[in-house]
Amino acid sequence: MDRFYSIVLIVAIIVLIVILAYIGMQISSNAGQDTPYPPQHGHCPDYWESIERNNINVCQIPSANDEDPHPNLGSIYENGQVTLTTDSTPGYDEISNTIDFDDKKWYTGPCMKKKWANQFSIIWDGVSNYNDC
Template identity: 30%
Template sequence: MFIIFILYKKIFVNLYMEFKKTVLIIAIVLLIGTLIFLGSMMSSKSKEANWPPKVAECPDFWEEKSSVNENGESIVACNNLHSLGKNSCKKTMNFSADRWNGSEGDCRKSKWAKGCDLTWDGVTNQQVCNNDVVASNDSSSTCK
């Protein structure tokens, strides 16, 4: 009877250990598969996203001051408090005008900022100028 008990115990322990080993292997495989799936989903979503998600009203490190004109329209004045960029560039700019809005406006902002040696996240580090947009000879889009 003692021999049967020892054999039963060895068989039970071996089966139990095999079960634990099998469960552990399955859990590790599922974890790795889930991590690969989540990583690929996050990677594909980050390629589709625009950066920055919201472009600032003013170039980097410029102060933004909002006011309302007599018509009730919001006007944003951008002030270069740190004297960044070329000295010949204006220290105060108003990008609320129609010429600075839309895809052509973004292109004008990019050309103006690059001409003044300024950085502007979402403007100077992105391809905002289409081939359809013709460079303007207007003096307000160049560095002053």
């Protein structure tokens, strides 16, 4: 009976070594790829509402309310007024107080959005922490 346990133990160790070697090879083959992180991001900054306007999804800029402050306004308001312009924020619509982040002027995609989010201290998971710029 002792011989049986020895054989089972040896086979189990060999199988474990083969499995660990396979896992190690899979990890090392993917290590050379520079995959941007995070791989995807939300359409709007965190806590902003995505609405449809003229068949286009746009982001509604939250209002500045002293009684109930919004958690993700950053520095886009000064003295209760929006400081954004169409030059600093492509796709910005002053009348509806929305931003179209799919506007073609956001030509570099996540990198330009990251620069904008960091400039105005806006938290946008997947954009403000994007690492492939």
